[in-house]
Amino acid sequence: MKKFRITFLNPPYLEKFSRSQRSPAVTKSGTLYFPMWLAAACALADREGFTVDLIDAPAAGTSRQDVVMRLKQFAPALIVVDTSTPSIQNDAEFCKEIKAALPKCFIILVGTHVSAMPEECLNLNDSIDAVAIGEYDNSIVDLANTLMAGVTQFSVTGIAYRHKGKFIFTESRLPLEDLDQLPHVSPMYKRFLNIEHYFNPNALYPMVTITTTRGCPHECVFCVYPQTVMGHKLRMRSVENVLDEMQYIVENFPNARAVFFEDDTFTISKKRCVEISEGIIARGINISWTANARASLDYETMRKMKEAGCRCMCVGFESGSQEMLDSMKKKITIEQSKAFMEDARRAGILIHGCFMVGFPGETQKTMNETLSLAKKLNPDTVQFYPMMIYPGTEAFKWFDERGYISTDDFSKWLTPGGLHNTVIRTESLTSAELVRFCDNARRKFYLRPDYMFYKLRQVLNDPEERKRTVKSARTFLKYLIKGSDISN
Numbered sequence: 001m002k003k004f005r006i007t008f009l010n011p012p013y014l015e016k017f018s019r020s021q022r023s024p025a026v027t028k029s030g031t032l033y034f035p036m037w038l039a040a041a042c043a044l045a046d047r048e049g050f051t052v053d054l055i056d057a058p059a060a061g062t063s064r065q066d067v068v069m070r071l072k073q074f075a076p077a078l079i080v081v082d083t084s085t086p087s088i089q090n091d092a093e094f095c096k097e098i099k100a101a102l103p104k105c106f107i108i109l110v111g112t113h114v115s116a117m118p119e120e121c122l123n124l125n126d127s128i129d130a131v132a133i134g135e136y137d138n139s140i141v142d143l144a145n146t147l148m149a150g151v152t153q154f155s156v157t158g159i160a161y162r163h164k165g166k167f168i169f170t171e172s173r174l175p176l177e178d179l180d181q182l183p184h185v186s187p188m189y190k191r192f193l194n195i196e197h198y199f200n201p202n203a204l205y206p207m208v209t210i211t212t213t214r215g216c217p218h219e220c221v222f223c224v225y226p227q228t229v230m231g232h233k234l235r236m237r238s239v240e241n242v243l244d245e246m247q248y249i250v251e252n253f254p255n256a257r258a259v260f261f262e263d264d265t266f267t268i269s270k271k272r273c274v275e276i277s278e279g280i281i282a283r284g285i286n287i288s289w290t291a292n293a294r295a296s297l298d299y300e301t302m303r304k305m306k307e308a309g310c311r312c313m314c315v316g317f318e319s320g321s322q323e324m325l326d327s328m329k330k331k332i333t334i335e336q337s338k339a340f341m342e343d344a345r346r347a348g349i350l351i352h353g354c355f356m357v358g359f360p361g362e363t364q365k366t367m368n369e370t371l372s373l374a375k376k377l378n379p380d381t382v383q384f385y386p387m388m389i390y391p392g393t394e395a396f397k398w399f400d401e402r403g404y405i406s407t408d409d410f411s412k413w414l415t416p417g418g419l420h421n422t423v424i425r426t427e428s429l430t431s432a433e434l435v436r437f438c439d440n441a442r443r444k445f446y447l448r449p450d451y452m453f454y455k456l457r458q459v460l461n462d463p464e465e466r467k468r469t470v471k472s473a474r475t476f477l478k479y480l481i482k483g484s485d486i487s488n
Protein backbone atom coordinates (compact mmCIF):
# COMPACT_ATOMS: atom_id res chain seq x y z
CA MET A 1 0.00 0.00 0.00
CA LYS A 2 1.37 3.41 -1.01
CA LYS A 3 1.58 5.99 1.74
CA PHE A 4 0.19 8.65 -0.62
CA ARG A 5 -3.37 9.42 0.50
CA ILE A 6 -6.27 10.55 -1.66
CA THR A 7 -9.69 11.72 -0.51
CA PHE A 8 -12.59 11.60 -2.96
CA LEU A 9 -15.05 14.20 -1.74
CA ASN A 10 -18.66 14.94 -2.58
CA PRO A 11 -18.58 18.26 -0.73
CA PRO A 12 -21.19 19.60 1.68
CA TYR A 13 -23.91 21.80 0.22
CA LEU A 14 -27.66 21.59 0.76
CA GLU A 15 -28.92 18.57 2.65
CA LYS A 16 -29.68 15.71 0.23
CA PHE A 17 -28.29 17.66 -2.72
CA SER A 18 -28.06 15.09 -5.51
CA ARG A 19 -24.87 16.22 -7.23
CA SER A 20 -24.16 13.42 -9.68
CA GLN A 21 -27.56 13.24 -11.35
CA ARG A 22 -28.05 14.78 -14.79
CA SER A 23 -29.90 17.78 -13.35
CA PRO A 24 -28.30 18.25 -9.93
CA ALA A 25 -30.66 19.54 -7.20
CA VAL A 26 -32.50 18.68 -4.04
CA THR A 27 -35.32 16.78 -5.69
CA LYS A 28 -39.07 16.88 -5.24
CA SER A 29 -39.16 13.09 -5.10
CA GLY A 30 -36.39 12.71 -2.52
CA THR A 31 -34.09 11.15 -5.15
CA LEU A 32 -30.47 11.03 -4.05
CA TYR A 33 -27.81 9.60 -6.35
CA PHE A 34 -24.78 7.61 -5.27
CA PRO A 35 -21.49 9.46 -5.96
CA MET A 36 -20.87 6.81 -8.62
CA TRP A 37 -18.16 8.54 -10.65
CA LEU A 38 -16.17 9.50 -7.56
CA ALA A 39 -16.54 5.94 -6.27
CA ALA A 40 -15.29 4.55 -9.60
CA ALA A 41 -12.14 6.69 -9.47
CA CYS A 42 -11.72 5.83 -5.78
CA ALA A 43 -11.92 2.10 -6.58
CA LEU A 44 -9.23 2.45 -9.24
CA ALA A 45 -6.93 4.45 -6.95
CA ASP A 46 -7.48 1.85 -4.23
CA ARG A 47 -6.54 -0.98 -6.60
CA GLU A 48 -3.44 0.95 -7.68
CA GLY A 49 -2.30 0.85 -4.06
CA PHE A 50 -3.12 4.37 -2.85
CA THR A 51 -4.63 4.90 0.58
CA VAL A 52 -8.11 6.25 -0.11
CA ASP A 53 -11.10 7.80 1.61
CA LEU A 54 -14.52 8.57 0.10
CA ILE A 55 -16.81 11.13 1.71
CA ASP A 56 -20.36 11.83 0.58
CA ALA A 57 -21.30 14.82 2.75
CA PRO A 58 -24.80 15.65 1.37
CA ALA A 59 -25.94 12.03 1.75
CA ALA A 60 -24.54 11.52 5.24
CA GLY A 61 -25.48 15.04 6.39
CA THR A 62 -21.84 15.77 7.26
CA SER A 63 -21.22 19.42 8.07
CA ARG A 64 -18.41 21.49 6.54
CA GLN A 65 -16.69 21.50 9.91
CA ASP A 66 -16.86 17.71 10.24
CA VAL A 67 -15.59 17.20 6.70
CA VAL A 68 -12.61 19.46 7.42
CA MET A 69 -11.96 17.54 10.64
CA ARG A 70 -12.03 14.18 8.80
CA LEU A 71 -9.69 15.58 6.14
CA LYS A 72 -7.26 16.77 8.81
CA GLN A 73 -7.29 13.37 10.47
CA PHE A 74 -6.76 11.48 7.19
CA ALA A 75 -4.29 14.09 5.87
CA PRO A 76 -4.61 13.41 2.13
CA ALA A 77 -1.99 14.77 -0.26
CA LEU A 78 -4.59 14.89 -3.05
CA ILE A 79 -8.26 15.80 -2.73
CA VAL A 80 -10.64 15.10 -5.61
CA VAL A 81 -13.69 17.35 -5.26
CA ASP A 82 -16.88 16.64 -7.18
CA THR A 83 -18.77 19.66 -8.51
CA SER A 84 -21.91 20.55 -10.43
CA THR A 85 -23.24 23.61 -12.22
CA PRO A 86 -25.56 24.90 -9.47
CA SER A 87 -23.11 24.17 -6.65
CA ILE A 88 -19.92 25.37 -8.32
CA GLN A 89 -19.59 28.57 -6.26
CA ASN A 90 -20.18 26.65 -3.05
CA ASP A 91 -17.74 23.92 -4.09
CA ALA A 92 -15.01 26.43 -4.94
CA GLU A 93 -15.56 28.31 -1.67
CA PHE A 94 -15.28 25.08 0.28
CA CYS A 95 -11.91 24.44 -1.37
CA LYS A 96 -10.68 27.60 0.37
CA GLU A 97 -11.66 26.12 3.74
CA ILE A 98 -9.86 22.89 2.85
CA LYS A 99 -6.73 24.74 1.75
CA ALA A 100 -6.72 26.79 4.97
CA ALA A 101 -6.78 23.56 7.00
CA LEU A 102 -4.42 21.55 4.75
CA PRO A 103 -2.20 24.10 2.94
CA LYS A 104 -0.02 21.43 1.30
CA CYS A 105 -2.79 19.34 -0.24
CA PHE A 106 -3.41 19.40 -3.99
CA ILE A 107 -7.06 20.03 -4.91
CA ILE A 108 -8.54 18.94 -8.23
CA LEU A 109 -12.16 19.56 -9.23
CA VAL A 110 -14.03 17.02 -11.35
CA GLY A 111 -17.43 16.78 -13.05
CA THR A 112 -19.48 18.02 -15.97
CA HIS A 113 -19.28 21.72 -15.13
CA VAL A 114 -15.50 21.93 -14.81
CA SER A 115 -15.14 19.81 -17.96
CA ALA A 116 -17.21 22.38 -19.86
CA MET A 117 -15.65 25.49 -18.28
CA PRO A 118 -12.15 24.55 -17.07
CA GLU A 119 -10.59 27.98 -17.22
CA GLU A 120 -13.51 29.77 -15.59
CA CYS A 121 -13.44 27.20 -12.78
CA LEU A 122 -9.69 27.50 -12.17
CA ASN A 123 -10.27 31.24 -12.01
CA LEU A 124 -12.78 30.92 -9.17
CA ASN A 125 -10.03 31.01 -6.55
CA ASP A 126 -6.43 29.93 -6.18
CA SER A 127 -7.08 27.14 -3.69
CA ILE A 128 -8.10 25.09 -6.76
CA ASP A 129 -4.92 23.58 -8.19
CA ALA A 130 -6.38 21.77 -11.17
CA VAL A 131 -9.55 20.59 -12.90
CA ALA A 132 -10.09 17.30 -14.69
CA ILE A 133 -11.64 17.47 -18.15
CA GLY A 134 -13.80 14.50 -19.12
CA GLU A 135 -13.51 11.01 -17.62
CA TYR A 136 -11.09 11.23 -14.77
CA ASP A 137 -10.43 7.79 -13.24
CA ASN A 138 -7.03 7.33 -14.87
CA SER A 139 -6.22 11.07 -14.75
CA ILE A 140 -6.41 10.93 -10.95
CA VAL A 141 -4.18 7.87 -10.70
CA ASP A 142 -1.62 9.41 -13.09
CA LEU A 143 -1.76 12.70 -11.19
CA ALA A 144 -1.26 10.94 -7.85
CA ASN A 145 1.76 9.06 -9.19
CA THR A 146 3.20 12.32 -10.53
CA LEU A 147 2.62 14.23 -7.29
CA MET A 148 4.08 11.33 -5.31
CA ALA A 149 7.24 11.61 -7.39
CA GLY A 150 7.46 15.30 -6.44
CA VAL A 151 6.90 16.62 -9.97
CA THR A 152 5.04 19.95 -10.25
CA GLN A 153 4.85 20.37 -14.02
CA PHE A 154 2.61 17.65 -15.36
CA SER A 155 2.17 15.76 -18.57
CA VAL A 156 -0.84 13.93 -17.13
CA THR A 157 -3.47 14.03 -19.89
CA GLY A 158 -7.00 15.34 -19.35
CA ILE A 159 -6.33 18.10 -16.86
CA ALA A 160 -5.85 21.87 -16.69
CA TYR A 161 -3.72 23.14 -13.84
CA ARG A 162 -2.23 26.23 -12.29
CA HIS A 163 1.51 26.67 -12.66
CA LYS A 164 3.51 29.78 -11.81
CA GLY A 165 0.51 32.07 -12.24
CA LYS A 166 -0.56 30.52 -15.56
CA PHE A 167 -3.10 27.86 -16.54
CA ILE A 168 -1.67 24.91 -18.41
CA PHE A 169 -3.93 22.60 -20.43
CA THR A 170 -2.48 19.15 -20.98
CA GLU A 171 -3.47 16.96 -23.95
CA SER A 172 -7.01 15.59 -23.95
CA ARG A 173 -7.48 12.18 -22.40
CA LEU A 174 -9.06 9.59 -24.66
CA PRO A 175 -12.04 7.79 -23.12
CA LEU A 176 -11.20 4.44 -21.57
CA GLU A 177 -11.96 1.75 -24.17
CA ASP A 178 -12.10 -1.37 -22.03
CA LEU A 179 -14.37 -0.74 -19.05
CA ASP A 180 -13.56 -4.17 -17.63
CA GLN A 181 -10.19 -2.70 -16.66
CA LEU A 182 -11.95 -0.70 -13.96
CA PRO A 183 -12.67 -2.31 -10.61
CA HIS A 184 -16.26 -2.48 -9.40
CA VAL A 185 -17.70 0.46 -7.47
CA SER A 186 -19.89 -1.47 -5.06
CA PRO A 187 -17.02 -2.56 -2.75
CA MET A 188 -16.34 1.18 -2.29
CA TYR A 189 -20.00 1.74 -1.40
CA LYS A 190 -19.71 -1.04 1.16
CA ARG A 191 -16.55 0.38 2.67
CA PHE A 192 -17.47 4.07 2.82
CA LEU A 193 -21.22 4.65 2.32
CA ASN A 194 -24.55 3.60 3.74
CA ILE A 195 -26.83 2.49 0.90
CA GLU A 196 -29.88 3.47 2.95
CA HIS A 197 -28.94 7.14 2.46
CA TYR A 198 -29.69 6.88 -1.26
CA PHE A 199 -33.03 6.77 -2.96
CA ASN A 200 -34.56 6.56 -6.40
CA PRO A 201 -38.34 6.39 -6.56
CA ASN A 202 -38.10 4.14 -9.61
CA ALA A 203 -36.34 1.35 -7.76
CA LEU A 204 -37.26 -0.63 -4.68
CA TYR A 205 -35.64 0.74 -1.52
CA PRO A 206 -32.82 0.42 -0.58
CA MET A 207 -31.00 0.02 -3.87
CA VAL A 208 -27.45 0.02 -5.23
CA THR A 209 -26.66 2.07 -8.33
CA ILE A 210 -24.04 0.95 -10.84
CA THR A 211 -23.28 1.74 -14.48
CA THR A 212 -22.47 -0.86 -17.10
CA THR A 213 -21.72 1.40 -20.06
CA ARG A 214 -20.21 4.80 -20.70
CA GLY A 215 -20.98 7.21 -23.54
CA CYS A 216 -24.11 7.54 -25.66
CA PRO A 217 -24.08 7.62 -29.46
CA HIS A 218 -27.22 9.79 -29.57
CA GLU A 219 -27.06 13.57 -29.67
CA CYS A 220 -30.02 14.94 -27.73
CA VAL A 221 -29.22 18.65 -27.45
CA PHE A 222 -29.90 18.95 -23.72
CA CYS A 223 -28.06 15.85 -22.49
CA VAL A 224 -25.05 16.83 -20.42
CA TYR A 225 -22.95 13.71 -19.74
CA PRO A 226 -22.27 12.62 -23.34
CA GLN A 227 -21.48 16.22 -24.33
CA THR A 228 -19.13 17.03 -21.46
CA VAL A 229 -17.64 13.94 -19.83
CA MET A 230 -18.44 10.55 -21.34
CA GLY A 231 -18.58 11.37 -25.06
CA HIS A 232 -20.64 9.78 -27.81
CA LYS A 233 -18.62 6.61 -28.19
CA LEU A 234 -20.46 3.75 -26.52
CA ARG A 235 -18.32 1.48 -24.36
CA MET A 236 -19.72 -1.51 -22.54
CA ARG A 237 -18.62 -3.69 -19.66
CA SER A 238 -18.68 -7.36 -20.54
CA VAL A 239 -21.74 -9.35 -19.54
CA GLU A 240 -19.72 -11.50 -17.12
CA ASN A 241 -18.23 -8.41 -15.47
CA VAL A 242 -21.72 -6.96 -14.87
CA LEU A 243 -23.06 -10.26 -13.55
CA ASP A 244 -20.09 -10.59 -11.16
CA GLU A 245 -20.89 -7.19 -9.66
CA MET A 246 -24.59 -8.02 -9.34
CA GLN A 247 -23.63 -11.19 -7.52
CA TYR A 248 -21.34 -9.21 -5.22
CA ILE A 249 -24.21 -6.81 -4.44
CA VAL A 250 -26.61 -9.62 -3.61
CA GLU A 251 -24.04 -11.32 -1.37
CA ASN A 252 -22.70 -8.20 0.36
CA PHE A 253 -25.71 -5.93 0.81
CA PRO A 254 -28.31 -8.16 2.45
CA ASN A 255 -30.64 -5.15 2.86
CA ALA A 256 -30.53 -4.16 -0.85
CA ARG A 257 -33.86 -4.70 -2.59
CA ALA A 258 -32.77 -3.52 -6.04
CA VAL A 259 -30.01 -2.65 -8.47
CA PHE A 260 -30.34 0.56 -10.48
CA PHE A 261 -28.48 0.55 -13.83
CA GLU A 262 -27.77 4.25 -14.19
CA ASP A 263 -26.26 3.96 -17.68
CA ASP A 264 -27.19 6.72 -20.09
CA THR A 265 -29.12 4.00 -21.92
CA PHE A 266 -28.82 0.50 -20.53
CA THR A 267 -30.86 -0.94 -23.41
CA ILE A 268 -28.70 0.51 -26.18
CA SER A 269 -27.60 -2.96 -27.28
CA LYS A 270 -30.57 -5.30 -27.30
CA LYS A 271 -28.31 -8.32 -27.72
CA ARG A 272 -26.32 -7.44 -24.59
CA CYS A 273 -29.50 -6.68 -22.68
CA VAL A 274 -30.78 -10.17 -23.47
CA GLU A 275 -27.39 -11.70 -22.58
CA ILE A 276 -27.32 -9.91 -19.20
CA SER A 277 -30.90 -11.04 -18.53
CA GLU A 278 -30.08 -14.64 -19.46
CA GLY A 279 -26.97 -14.50 -17.26
CA ILE A 280 -29.01 -13.24 -14.28
CA ILE A 281 -31.42 -16.13 -14.74
CA ALA A 282 -28.65 -18.73 -15.27
CA ARG A 283 -26.74 -17.61 -12.17
CA GLY A 284 -29.90 -17.41 -10.08
CA ILE A 285 -29.28 -13.77 -9.12
CA ASN A 286 -32.44 -12.87 -7.35
CA ILE A 287 -32.89 -9.11 -7.10
CA SER A 288 -35.25 -6.56 -8.65
CA TRP A 289 -33.68 -4.06 -11.04
CA THR A 290 -34.41 -0.80 -12.83
CA ALA A 291 -32.69 0.64 -15.89
CA ASN A 292 -32.69 3.70 -18.12
CA ALA A 293 -34.00 2.94 -21.59
CA ARG A 294 -34.91 4.52 -24.91
CA ALA A 295 -38.43 4.15 -26.31
CA SER A 296 -37.13 1.97 -29.11
CA LEU A 297 -36.95 -1.37 -27.35
CA ASP A 298 -38.80 -4.43 -28.64
CA TYR A 299 -41.21 -6.68 -26.77
CA GLU A 300 -39.03 -9.83 -26.85
CA THR A 301 -36.13 -8.04 -25.12
CA MET A 302 -38.51 -6.62 -22.52
CA ARG A 303 -39.98 -10.04 -21.87
CA LYS A 304 -36.54 -11.47 -21.17
CA MET A 305 -35.67 -8.49 -18.95
CA LYS A 306 -38.84 -8.98 -16.95
CA GLU A 307 -38.06 -12.68 -16.52
CA ALA A 308 -34.66 -11.65 -15.11
CA GLY A 309 -36.15 -9.29 -12.50
CA CYS A 310 -36.47 -5.97 -14.35
CA ARG A 311 -39.17 -4.10 -12.48
CA CYS A 312 -39.06 -0.65 -14.08
CA MET A 313 -37.51 1.32 -16.93
CA CYS A 314 -36.98 5.09 -16.93
CA VAL A 315 -37.69 6.45 -20.37
CA GLY A 316 -37.31 9.89 -21.91
CA PHE A 317 -40.46 10.30 -24.03
CA GLU A 318 -39.77 14.04 -23.64
CA SER A 319 -42.51 15.53 -25.84
CA GLY A 320 -45.87 14.89 -27.45
CA SER A 321 -44.91 17.07 -30.41
CA GLN A 322 -42.92 15.43 -33.19
CA GLU A 323 -41.65 18.87 -34.12
CA MET A 324 -40.16 19.28 -30.61
CA LEU A 325 -38.69 15.76 -30.65
CA ASP A 326 -36.97 16.61 -33.93
CA SER A 327 -35.81 19.99 -32.61
CA MET A 328 -34.09 18.32 -29.63
CA LYS A 329 -32.61 15.59 -31.93
CA LYS A 330 -34.26 12.84 -29.90
CA LYS A 331 -34.57 10.53 -32.91
CA ILE A 332 -37.72 8.93 -31.53
CA THR A 333 -41.20 9.14 -33.02
CA ILE A 334 -44.46 9.42 -31.12
CA GLU A 335 -45.59 6.18 -32.77
CA GLN A 336 -42.49 4.46 -31.35
CA SER A 337 -43.32 5.77 -27.87
CA LYS A 338 -46.85 4.40 -28.10
CA ALA A 339 -45.71 0.99 -29.34
CA PHE A 340 -42.99 0.88 -26.65
CA MET A 341 -45.53 1.60 -23.91
CA GLU A 342 -47.88 -1.10 -25.13
CA ASP A 343 -45.03 -3.62 -25.23
CA ALA A 344 -43.82 -2.66 -21.74
CA ARG A 345 -47.32 -3.13 -20.37
CA ARG A 346 -47.58 -6.52 -22.10
CA ALA A 347 -44.20 -7.54 -20.68
CA GLY A 348 -45.25 -6.38 -17.18
CA ILE A 349 -42.50 -3.78 -16.73
CA LEU A 350 -43.39 -0.50 -15.02
CA ILE A 351 -42.39 2.70 -16.80
CA HIS A 352 -41.29 6.02 -15.40
CA GLY A 353 -41.85 8.55 -18.20
CA CYS A 354 -39.81 11.75 -18.45
CA PHE A 355 -41.31 14.76 -20.20
CA MET A 356 -39.73 18.15 -20.80
CA VAL A 357 -40.87 21.48 -22.16
CA GLY A 358 -39.07 24.62 -23.27
CA PHE A 359 -37.37 23.54 -26.49
CA PRO A 360 -36.75 25.90 -29.37
CA GLY A 361 -40.11 26.50 -31.02
CA GLU A 362 -42.14 25.30 -27.98
CA THR A 363 -45.64 26.81 -27.68
CA GLN A 364 -48.64 26.35 -25.42
CA LYS A 365 -50.03 24.01 -28.09
CA THR A 366 -46.97 21.75 -28.19
CA MET A 367 -46.87 21.64 -24.36
CA ASN A 368 -50.54 20.58 -24.32
CA GLU A 369 -49.67 17.84 -26.81
CA THR A 370 -47.03 16.64 -24.32
CA LEU A 371 -49.52 16.41 -21.47
CA SER A 372 -52.00 14.68 -23.73
CA LEU A 373 -49.36 12.09 -24.78
CA ALA A 374 -48.38 11.50 -21.14
CA LYS A 375 -51.99 10.73 -20.23
CA LYS A 376 -52.40 8.50 -23.27
CA LEU A 377 -49.21 6.53 -22.53
CA ASN A 378 -50.20 6.43 -18.86
CA PRO A 379 -46.89 5.21 -17.35
CA ASP A 380 -46.65 4.17 -13.70
CA THR A 381 -45.05 7.51 -12.78
CA VAL A 382 -44.03 10.62 -14.72
CA GLN A 383 -41.96 13.75 -14.37
CA PHE A 384 -42.58 17.07 -16.11
CA TYR A 385 -39.81 19.66 -16.07
CA PRO A 386 -38.85 22.75 -17.98
CA MET A 387 -35.65 21.87 -19.78
CA MET A 388 -32.54 22.34 -17.66
CA ILE A 389 -29.55 23.55 -19.64
CA TYR A 390 -25.93 23.09 -18.68
CA PRO A 391 -22.67 24.54 -20.00
CA GLY A 392 -21.09 22.35 -22.63
CA THR A 393 -24.41 21.32 -24.22
CA GLU A 394 -25.83 22.36 -27.57
CA ALA A 395 -28.98 23.51 -25.77
CA PHE A 396 -27.00 25.84 -23.49
CA LYS A 397 -25.31 27.41 -26.51
CA TRP A 398 -28.63 27.90 -28.31
CA PHE A 399 -30.28 29.68 -25.38
CA ASP A 400 -27.15 31.64 -24.52
CA GLU A 401 -26.68 32.98 -28.06
CA ARG A 402 -30.25 34.27 -28.14
CA GLY A 403 -30.15 35.86 -24.69
CA TYR A 404 -32.85 33.49 -23.39
CA ILE A 405 -31.00 32.68 -20.13
CA SER A 406 -32.08 35.00 -17.36
CA THR A 407 -28.87 34.94 -15.30
CA ASP A 408 -25.20 34.04 -15.44
CA ASP A 409 -25.20 33.18 -11.71
CA PHE A 410 -25.16 29.36 -11.69
CA SER A 411 -26.49 29.20 -8.13
CA LYS A 412 -29.78 30.46 -9.63
CA TRP A 413 -30.11 27.08 -11.35
CA LEU A 414 -31.76 26.21 -8.01
CA THR A 415 -34.46 27.88 -5.98
CA PRO A 416 -33.36 29.05 -2.50
CA GLY A 417 -34.62 25.71 -1.17
CA GLY A 418 -32.39 23.83 -3.63
CA LEU A 419 -35.08 22.63 -6.05
CA HIS A 420 -34.68 22.93 -9.82
CA ASN A 421 -35.18 26.48 -11.01
CA THR A 422 -35.98 27.57 -14.53
CA VAL A 423 -33.57 30.10 -15.96
CA ILE A 424 -34.65 29.85 -19.59
CA ARG A 425 -37.44 31.28 -21.66
CA THR A 426 -38.29 30.54 -25.29
CA GLU A 427 -39.32 32.76 -28.20
CA SER A 428 -42.93 32.66 -27.00
CA LEU A 429 -42.98 31.36 -23.40
CA THR A 430 -41.67 32.89 -20.17
CA SER A 431 -39.93 30.91 -17.41
CA ALA A 432 -43.02 31.27 -15.24
CA GLU A 433 -45.25 29.84 -17.98
CA LEU A 434 -42.98 26.81 -18.37
CA VAL A 435 -42.93 26.16 -14.61
CA ARG A 436 -46.67 26.63 -14.22
CA PHE A 437 -47.36 24.29 -17.11
CA CYS A 438 -45.27 21.57 -15.45
CA ASP A 439 -46.97 22.06 -12.07
CA ASN A 440 -50.39 21.79 -13.72
CA ALA A 441 -49.38 18.86 -15.90
CA ARG A 442 -48.19 16.96 -12.81
CA ARG A 443 -51.51 17.57 -11.07
CA LYS A 444 -53.53 16.71 -14.17
CA PHE A 445 -51.63 13.44 -14.52
CA TYR A 446 -51.49 12.29 -10.89
CA LEU A 447 -54.86 13.49 -9.64
CA ARG A 448 -56.91 11.57 -12.20
CA PRO A 449 -59.39 9.29 -10.35
CA ASP A 450 -58.38 6.28 -12.50
CA TYR A 451 -54.72 6.82 -11.71
CA MET A 452 -55.30 7.28 -7.98
CA PHE A 453 -57.34 4.09 -7.89
CA TYR A 454 -54.57 2.21 -9.74
CA LYS A 455 -51.93 3.48 -7.26
CA LEU A 456 -54.06 2.61 -4.27
CA ARG A 457 -54.47 -0.94 -5.53
CA GLN A 458 -50.73 -1.20 -6.20
CA VAL A 459 -49.68 -0.09 -2.71
CA LEU A 460 -52.30 -2.21 -0.98
CA ASN A 461 -51.33 -5.35 -2.90
CA ASP A 462 -47.54 -5.10 -2.78
CA PRO A 463 -45.58 -4.30 0.42
CA GLU A 464 -42.37 -3.46 -1.54
CA GLU A 465 -44.24 -0.98 -3.74
CA ARG A 466 -45.85 0.43 -0.60
CA LYS A 467 -42.47 1.12 1.02
CA ARG A 468 -41.12 2.82 -2.12
CA THR A 469 -44.29 4.85 -2.82
CA VAL A 470 -44.67 6.05 0.77
CA LYS A 471 -41.03 7.17 0.91
CA SER A 472 -41.35 9.08 -2.34
CA ALA A 473 -44.82 10.50 -1.65
CA ARG A 474 -43.68 12.09 1.61
CA THR A 475 -41.92 14.90 -0.24
CA PHE A 476 -43.58 14.65 -3.63
CA LEU A 477 -47.17 15.25 -2.47
CA LYS A 478 -46.15 18.52 -0.81
CA TYR A 479 -44.84 19.86 -4.13
CA LEU A 480 -47.68 18.38 -6.14
CA ILE A 481 -50.14 20.46 -4.17
CA LYS A 482 -48.03 23.57 -3.53
CA GLY A 483 -46.32 23.77 -6.92
CA SER A 484 -42.79 25.00 -7.63
CA ASP A 485 -41.05 28.12 -6.40
CA ILE A 486 -39.90 30.37 -9.17
CA SER A 487 -36.77 32.31 -8.40
CA ASN A 488 -34.91 34.31 -11.00
Ligand code: SF4
Pocket residue numbers: 216217218219220223224226264265294316
Ligand atom coordinates in the same frame (compact mmCIF):
# COMPACT_ATOMS: atom_id res chain seq x y z
S1 SF4 B 1 -30.42 8.97 -25.72
FE1 SF4 B 1 -30.54 9.53 -23.56
S2 SF4 B 1 -28.44 9.45 -22.80
FE2 SF4 B 1 -28.32 9.49 -25.05
S3 SF4 B 1 -28.07 11.62 -25.58
FE3 SF4 B 1 -30.27 11.21 -25.63
S4 SF4 B 1 -31.03 11.71 -23.56
FE4 SF4 B 1 -28.79 11.54 -23.46
